[in-house]
Amino acid sequence: MASAAKRLEAISGMPAPQIRFDAVTLQLGGKTIIEDLSLGVQPGEFLCIVGASGCGKTTALRLAAGLYQPTSGKVNFDGQPMREPRREIAIVFQDYGKALLPWRTAAGNVSLALEAGGMPSAERPARIEELLRTVGLPGHAGKYPSEMSGGMQQRLQIARCLAQEPKTLLMDEPFGALDAMTRQGLQDEVLSLVAASGATVIFVTHDLDEAIYLGDRVIGLLPHPGRIGIELSVNLPRPRDQLSTREHPEFLRLRRQLFDFIKASEH
Amino acid sequence: MNRTALVWRLASFAVAAGFIALWQLIANLKLVSPVFLPGPDRAWAALVRGFSSGDLWSKLAGTLEHMAYGWLAASIAGIAIGAIIGSSRTMRTYVAPSLEFLRPLPVSAIIPVAIAMLGLTQAMALFVIAFGAIWPIMLATIHGFAAVEPRLYEVARSLQMSRLAVIFKIALPSASPDILAGMRLSLTVALILSVVCEILAGLDGLGHWVLLSARSFRSADLFAGVILLGVTGYVTSVAMSLAEHRLLAWQAAQQ
Numbered sequence: 001m002a003s004a005a006k007r008l009e010a011i012s013g014m015p016a017p018q019i020r021f022d023a024v025t026l027q028l029g030g031k032t033i034i035e036d037l038s039l040g041v042q043p044g045e046f047l048c049i050v051g052a053s054g055c056g057k058t059t060a061l062r063l064a065a066g067l068y069q070p071t072s073g074k075v076n077f078d079g080q081p082m083r084e085p086r087r088e089i090a091i092v093f094q095d096y097g098k099a100l101l102p103w104r105t106a107a108g109n110v111s112l113a114l115e116a117g118g119m120p121s122a123e124r125p126a127r128i129e130e131l132l133r134t135v136g137l138p139g140h141a142g143k144y145p146s147e148m149s150g151g152m153q154q155r156l157q158i159a160r161c162l163a164q165e166p167k168t169l170l171m172d173e174p175f176g177a178l179d180a181m182t183r184q185g186l187q188d189e190v191l192s193l194v195a196a197s198g199a200t201v202i203f204v205t206h207d208l209d210e211a212i213y214l215g216d217r218v219i220g221l222l223p224h225p226g227r228i229g230i231e232l233s234v235n236l237p238r239p240r241d242q243l244s245t246r247e248h249p250e251f252l253r254l255r256r257q258l259f260d261f262i263k264a265s266e267h
Numbered sequence: 268m269n270r271t272a273l274v275w276r277l278a279s280f281a282v283a284a285g286f287i288a289l290w291q292l293i294a295n296l297k298l299v300s301p302v303f304l305p306g307p308d309r310a311w312a313a314l315v316r317g318f319s320s321g322d323l324w325s326k327l328a329g330t331l332e333h334m335a336y337g338w339l340a341a342s343i344a345g346i347a348i349g350a351i352i353g354s355s356r357t358m359r360t361y362v363a364p365s366l367e368f369l370r371p372l373p374v375s376a377i378i379p380v381a382i383a384m385l386g387l388t389q390a391m392a393l394f395v396i397a398f399g400a401i402w403p404i405m406l407a408t409i410h411g412f413a414a415v416e417p418r419l420y421e422v423a424r425s426l427q428m429s430r431l432a433v434i435f436k437i438a439l440p441s442a443s444p445d446i447l448a449g450m451r452l453s454l455t456v457a458l459i460l461s462v463v464c465e466i467l468a469g470l471d472g473l474g475h476w477v478l479l480s481a482r483s484f485r486s487a488d489l490f491a492g493v494i495l496l497g498v499t500g501y502v503t504s505v506a507m508s509l510a511e512h513r514l515l516a517w518q519a520a521q522q
Binding site for chain 2 (some may be wrong): 045054065067084085086087089090091093095098099101103104112113115116117144146
């Protein structure tokens with residue numbers, strides 16, 4: 001399979017997609033949530049998915065994670081069908097409060113992923129410290145999640161996901177519950193973390209500005225059933241900057257296009 | 268401890284002291300015949316006498332042993348069975364009705380059954396105590412396992428954790444506040460049933476001591492035994508609370 005992907009890469013000159021949706025349809029409880037969704041995400045790409053609520057963007061992410069299996073069609077990861085979640089794919093959930101173990105400290109929560117990966121206990125403390133420093137939580141190793149602010153808890157969840165050393169990072173409205181200042185800070189941190197690790201990202205958000213600011217590509221879904229309605233390439237220079245990127249004419253053009261799309265999709 | 272807490276603590280001691288004084292007064296005025304009601308002075312003297320002769324020590328050890336074995340057996344079985352039932356929706360649906368039937372069954376009703384099957388033995392006592400003490404633990408464990416945040420199971424899946432790791436690293440710690448609360452409740456049940464079994468089966472312990480003292484009208488010894496049982500219940504309960512507090516330090520952080 002992998003060699004087939006390599007051959008394809010050699011022929012087309014394009015790298016084979018890391019994640020590929022092939023005519024994916026998902027029905028839950030007799031309702032079609034996603035219909036005939038085809039999509040490829042290149043290695044190292046930052047893909048954002050936006051759409052009105054109920055358009056199935058979170059569902060699409062859960063399909064990519066292997067938490068759902070498609071009713072028909074295929075989801076492939078590195079050329080292999082996704083049958084169940086795997087450690088190379090990390091998920092950052094929106095509700096960080098529920099996704100962290102309240103009985104473990106920050107260090108313990110990061111350790112969970114290292115333990116699952118089979119890292120010997122002697123090597124864990126150094127790695128934990130390094131990861132906590134990476135997400136800007138040095139010196140908080142001994143704190144319980146309940147003693148941390150929402151932004152810190154989300155950083156902690158990101159640290160745990162990084163501990164998986166994922167090839168792909170799936171993020172489900174990770175900053176949706178945070179205030180604007182914390183959100184902007186975390187956006188920039190995620191961008192630099194991703195740039196450093198080279199991970200592929202699928203980022204679901206309802207914030208259109210956030211999608212354009214972060215993404216290489218933005219996909220807008222139409223609701224009932226969920227399907228692709230618009231696809232935009234974001235050709236904005238990197239590294240991005242909270243002020244100059246958001247004032248860039250191209251940013252404003254994409255923003256208008258995306259707003260019009262969402263408005264139209266709601267009718 | 269802040270000042271109001273200290274005042275309340277002192278007040279509660281004053282109330283207890285008041286009750287003891289009232290007891291002494293009733294005994295001194297012989298409102299109740301001294302054959303049946305000794306004063307606190309005589310009960311205390313009996314307590315000291317019992318301990319210095321060593322009799323009470325062995326009785327206390329007997330009761331503590333019954334209680335501890337029965338309670339530990341109930342805890343292990345209750346947590347294991349509760350975990351199996353609680354972690355599966357199907358099991359809950361099928362087994363819950365039977366549990367609802369068994370749970371309100373007074374344990375005293377199964378004592379004759381246990382005696383018929385196991386005789387007047389330690390094994391009978393162990394069975395009865397464990398049977399009575401298992402319910403609070405098992406039901407709490409079922410509830411605790413059923414209430415684990417589903418998101419955490421998704422985290423476990425994405426980390427490809429083994430079934431065993433999921434139980435020990437996610438489900439069990441998540442259910443631990445419920446389980447420990449159940450264990451605290453059963454501690455009292457275990458003490459009650461230890462005494463009942465000792466009385467019924469003549470097993471060495473404070474229950475037996477109390478029964479013999481009453482039969483031979485040694486009221487001071489009788490009261491010494493009762494006081495000791497009260498202290499046992501109080502001390503074990505406090506010890507359990509301390510253990511809970513330690514084990515659930517993360518919950519204190521949540522408030």
